[in-house]
Amino acid sequence: MSKLARIKSIKPGDVLPEREFEPDNVQLFLYNSALWNAHRIHFDHPYATEVEGYPGLVIAGPLLGDWLTQSVIEWLGDDGKLASIEYSNRQASYIGETLRSGGKVLSSEQDTGTVELEMYIKNEADEVITPGVAVVRFAVT
Amino acid sequence: MSKLLTSDLLANIGRSAPPREELVTRRDIRKYSVATDQRLEKFLAGDEAPPMFHVALFWDVVELNELTPDGVSVDSLLPKFPLERAMAGGLRIDYHKAIYPGDVLVSTRVLTDIYEKQGSQGPLIFYEVTMEVENPSGEPVLTQKTTRILR
Numbered sequence: 001m002s003k004l005a006r007i008k009s010i011k012p013g014d015v016l017p018e019r020e021f022e023p024d025n026v027q028l029f030l031y032n033s034a035l036w037n038a039h040r041i042h043f044d045h046p047y048a049t050e051v052e053g054y055p056g057l058v059i060a061g062p063l064l065g066d067w068l069t070q071s072v073i074e075w076l077g078d079d080g081k082l083a084s085i086e087y088s089n090r091q092a093s094y095i096g097e098t099l100r101s102g103g104k105v106l107s108s109e110q111d112t113g114t115v116e117l118e119m120y121i122k123n124e125a126d127e128v129i130t131p132g133v134a135v136v137r138f139a140v141t
Numbered sequence: 142m143s144k145l146l147t148s149d150l151l152a153n154i155g156r157s158a159p160p161r162e163e164l165v166t167r168r169d170i171r172k173y174s175v176a177t178d179q180r181l182e183k184f185l186a187g188d189e190a191p192p193m194f195h196v197a198l199f200w201d202v203v204e205l206n207e208l209t210p211d212g213v214s215v216d217s218l219l220p221k222f223p224l225e226r227a228m229a230g231g232l233r234i235d236y237h238k239a240i241y242p243g244d245v246l247v248s249t250r251v252l253t254d255i256y257e258k259q260g261s262q263g264p265l266i267f268y269e270v271t272m273e274v275e276n277p278s279g280e281p282v283l284t285q286k287t288t289r290i291l292r
Contacts, residue, residue: 021178030176034169035200038212047211062196065232066177069192074180081236082192088231088288 003079007138010108010115016075018102021067023059025095031063056094064089064099064130068119071101072134080113080138087119087132098124106133113138145223145264146257153220158250163198165190167242173197190240195274195283199248218252224266224291231288237281246282248274253286266291 001009025043032042040047041058048054065087073082093099103119114137121130167187173194174184183189190198203214240246254269267290274282 023178027176027178030172034173034176035197036202037200038208038214040212044212051211061230062193062232063177066191066193066196070177070179073192084233084235085192086231086233 003139006079007108007110007113007115007140010105012105012107014105016071016103016105016117016119018100019067019071019074021099021101023063023095023099025057028057028059028063028095031060035060035062054092054094056096059093059095059097059099061089061130064093064121065132067099067101067121068103068130068132068134071103071119072117072136075103076136076138080115080136083114083135083137085119085132085134087130089130091123091127091129093121093123093129099129103132103134111140113140144257145266146255150220150222151255153252154255156218156220156252158218160247160249161199162245162247165194165198165240165242165244165246169198170194170242187242190242192234192236194240195246195248195285198246199272199274218250218270219268222266222268222291224264226292228265228290228292230290233286235284237283238276240282244282245277246274247277248272260292263292 028042041052041054042060045057048057068087069082069085100122103117106116106118108115114135117134119132119134120128123129170187170190174191177191179185179191184191201214208214250270250272253271256267258265258267267288270287272285276282
């Protein structure tokens with residue numbers, strides 16, 4: 001499908017593919033190492049549970065934000081660019097949980113190629129723990 | 142009427158941190174891409190940085206004695222607030238240019254807002270930090286606004 005044909009086919013309510021994430025200690029360690037983030041709640045289980053009172057090791061908030069962006073750009077493919085994303089980490093999640101990213105089209109402007117997407121990370125209880133909104137621009141010229 | 146935010150505290154709005162310059166390497170992109178479970182080959186090969194790579198690139202690298210016992214580096218841009226327990230935060234990023242290995246990027250952070258709201262269980266303090274990332278020619282690469290809530 002051409003880029004122009006694709007933007008014409010996009011309608012509000014269209015659903016983005018979901019993706020499951022099962023982050024483990026190794027991935028969380030590598031992520032925080034890549035950042036140089038030494039916050040104990042991400043790697044020190046006794047500290048996270050006994051001192052901070054969390055039920056487990058806390059998955060880093062910006063990692064969930066990254067998964068939102070992945071969901072957007074994998075759906076977008078080479079047909080356009082991510083223009084903006086905003087999200088908030090509303091509820092913590094912990095190692096051992098399976099999380100899901102996904103979203104849907106909120107609006108689509110065919111003349112400018114601008115599409116607004118409502119995005120989410122959900123936990124196993126189907127609660128949205130990280131809601132977001134992304135704007136993408138399809139190449140229409 | 143603000144109860145917690147004194148005029149001295151509010152005077153910190155507009156305060157900025159010194160600009161930081163960082164070199165983007167293919168190795169750092171690859172490490173970030175593996176750690177975040179990217180699936181696109183251009184990211185895994187380090188040919189282009191994923192959209193949130195700048196979070197790692199500009200995370201503060203501080204010395205061990207500058208970390209608190211819980212492993213956190215204190216952000217010197219922020220004043221001491223009368224509330225200290227951080228709640229959920231929000232982020233907004235506007236993208237202007239993609240990031241590639243070999244890029245030299247400069248980030249500038251400004252404390253752009255401090256305000257108070259009444260929550261259901263007491264007062265809340267909100268603050269906003271805006272980070273502008275530019276290339277050496279001064280062209281905008283991205284703008285990131287972070288909002289944090291303290292209770």
